[in-house]
Amino acid sequence: xxxxxxxxxxxxxxxxxxxxxxxxxxxxxxxxxxxxxxxxxxxxxxxxxxxxxxxxxxxxxxxxxxxxxxxxxxxxxxxxxxxxxxxxxxxxxxxxxxxxxxxxxxxxxxxxxxxxxxxxxxxxxxxxxxxxxxxxxxxxxxxxxxxxxxxxxxxxxxxxxxxxxxxxxxxxxxxxxxxxxxxxxxxxxxxxxxxxxxxxxxxxxxxxxxxxxxxxxxxxxxxxxxxxxxxxxxxxxxxxxxxxxxxxxxxxxxxxxxxxxxxxxxxxxxxxxxxxxxxxxxxxxxxxxxxxxxxxxxxxxxxxxxxxxxxxxxxxxxxxxxxxxxxxxxxxxxxxxxxxxxxxxxxxxxxxxxxxxxxxxx
Amino acid sequence: xxxxxxxxxxxxxxxxxxxxxxxxxxxxxxxxxxxxxxxxxxxxxxxxxxxxxxxxxxxxxxxxxxxxxxxxxxxxxxxxxxxxxxxxxxxxxxxxxxxxxxxxxxxxxxxxxxxxxxxxxxxxxxxxxxxxxxxxxxxxxxxxxxxxxxxxxxxxxxxxxxxxxxxxxxxxxxxxxxxxxxxxxxxxxxxxxxxxxxxxxxxxxxxxxxxxxxxxxxxxxxxxxxxxxxxxxxxxxxxxxxxxxxxxxxxxxx
Ligand SMILES: Nc1ncnc2c1ncn2[C@@H]1O[C@H](COP(=O)(O)OP(=O)(O)OP(=O)(O)O)[C@@H](O)[C@H]1O
Ligand SMILES: [Mg+2]
Numbered sequence: 043x044x045x046x047x048x049x050x051x052x053x054x055x056x057x058x059x060x061x062x063x064x065x066x067x068x069x070x071x072x073x074x075x076x077x078x079x080x081x082x083x084x085x086x087x088x089x090x091x092x093x094x095x096x097x098x099x100x101x102x103x104x105x106x107x108x109x110x111x112x113x114x115x116x117x118x119x120x121x122x123x124x125x126x127x128x129x130x131x132x133x134x135x136x137x138x139x140x141x142x143x144x145x146x147x148x149x150x151x152x153x154x155x156x157x158x159x160x161x162x163x164x165x166x167x168x169x170x171x172x173x174x175x176x177x178x179x180x181x182x183x184x185x186x187x188x189x190x191x192x193x194x195x196x197x198x199x200x201x202x203x204x205x206x207x208x209x210x211x212x213x214x215x216x217x218x219x220x221x222x223x224x225x226x227x228x229x230x231x232x233x234x235x236x237x238x239x240x241x242x243x244x245x246x247x248x249x250x251x252x253x254x255x256x257x258x259x260x261x262x263x264x265x266x267x268x269x270x271x272x273x274x275x276x277x278x279x280x281x282x283x284x285x286x287x288x289x290x291x292x293x294x295x296x297x298x299x300x301x302x303x304x305x306x307x308x309x310x311x312x313x314x315x316x317x318x319x320x321x322x323x324x325x326x327x328x329x330x331x332x333x334x335x336x337x338x339x340x341x342x343x344x345x346x347x348x349x350x351x352x353x354x355x356x357x358x359x360x361x362x363x364x365x366x367x368x369x370x371x372x373x374x375x376x377x378x379x380x381x382x383x384x385x386x387x388x389x390x391x392x393x394x395x396x397x398x399x400x401x402x403x404x
Numbered sequence: 405x406x407x408x409x410x411x412x413x414x415x416x417x418x419x420x421x422x423x424x425x426x427x428x429x430x431x432x433x434x435x436x437x438x439x440x441x442x443x444x445x446x447x448x449x450x451x452x453x454x455x456x457x458x459x460x461x462x463x464x465x466x467x468x469x470x471x472x473x474x475x476x477x478x479x480x481x482x483x484x485x486x487x488x489x490x491x492x493x494x495x496x497x498x499x500x501x502x503x504x505x506x507x508x509x510x511x512x513x514x515x516x517x518x519x520x521x522x523x524x525x526x527x528x529x530x531x532x533x534x535x536x537x538x539x540x541x542x543x544x545x546x547x548x549x550x551x552x553x554x555x556x557x558x559x560x561x562x563x564x565x566x567x568x569x570x571x572x573x574x575x576x577x578x579x580x581x582x583x584x585x586x587x588x589x590x591x592x593x594x595x596x597x598x599x600x601x602x603x604x605x606x607x608x609x610x611x612x613x614x615x616x617x618x619x620x621x622x623x624x625x626x627x628x629x630x631x632x633x634x635x636x637x638x639x640x641x642x643x644x645x646x647x648x649x650x651x652x653x654x655x656x657x658x
Pocket of ligand 2: 444445446489574575
């Protein structure tokens, strides 16, 4: 598997390496020019969806070369099926490379505003922590990642703010025994979109996605994840939680694909929605496409209010009903917040969650 | 300590407790046995104020206070403690902080100052030894992923920390291996004193070998149908419940 260099991210990898000498833990601002990938794009144009055929869109390269999987099962639509994510992608003209061993904070939003996508490369055996803070104004972010053999990529993303519209698009290619640990917190906003696609092309890769979505007022959150198990013995765990109040909406679509040769895949997807008002809504659309027979795939979605038996348990220990409720809600949120590897992100998230709960009570 | 008089309770308008009378003095240990579905857990939940049950008649008085007028947390703060038959899992809520919150809630109620995390760590470290639990259990979420026996020990740990006046144990012995049974009983015996009372719900005499009851009650169909001393539990162990449920029929058979 490790010599698979003809796949889509491999192309980006080669292009980036050619352009830049990877520094130690830093963002490299030598842009990759789309022009150098143009030959790939043009070679196969007839097979491509119209959007992708536009050579000015760098990320189209992702679709080039030998697809490691049946092309029928991998379409551009899967990659990013919300109009605003597509719009975000279409603004990307150039790529910046982030690589190295250690921790780095990436200014994805500003980059994307300037038409720059981010290419994160984690070299064999290395470990990279990427923190992304998208809070603040309207923005979009596009990031393509390659996690090479035995490497670990940890991504923390916090985003959203009152009244803003943001979108983030993540595409991650995982090689043999690589690990991806993705944790994101979405604060109440006008509208947030996320599309995360992970493709495990090497055996024994593992993926963990944790996301807390907070909704308030008329906020809208559209979240789409797609995890593709192409190789054997891969693991993936997805935990998507929502806290929704007022008239907020969360629309989650989670797709798990297990290719015919991805035997011994172990995949879990769970979407837990905590509905805190009568008019809040959560849509949950888990989707499993399994083409291998010896696999373990579990998925589930729950809609709940606070569990009365759990509240009773806490009260029976002396906590007031209000304390019991806020303890449960913070616990619900903490399970995701604890997944953030950045300490400062964790404390930002805790403060914001506290503020959210205080508002609920009044 | 506790006086239950003519207590009746329903769930979804279905009568579960029918005229329960029970009185426990300070320092006493009472055991309740009875067939499945006879209302033992219901009694424990009605005592502690579970909102699903409606009390339709009777009274519960704890140290002169009208228990039925109190919220579940007030009952806890007044000294009641229930070790649940099925303790719930609470993801994301740290076990140690939870027990500290409970400890501080009860201190606050008594007008005492709260104990900070540092001091509490010492209090709980001592109590962990009572139940021979690894301190790794403190760093996990409340009961999450705990085995059946570990959940029961965690209940007993809370009991040991909170030092309640009235301890209700609902099938604390179910799912425990022999060593755990000895440890849990040891913790209960250690807490026993002249001012503290216990109500122990169990199916098995075995537990009562470790914790000697002053009074044994048999509950059937929502009522206490017989009370006696520790001998009664031995008789139940030997003969089952039939002879108690239908004595005349049983007499005929003999
Ligand atoms: N939520 C409920 N809705 C309807 N019936 C209930 C409910 N909870 C309890 N019951 C019924 O009340 C009766 C008493 O239940 P309870 O759990 O108190 O029995 P128990 O004596 O503790 O039994 P076990 O020994 O099996 O634990 C049972 O018939 C049970 O089905
Ligand atoms: Mg019971």
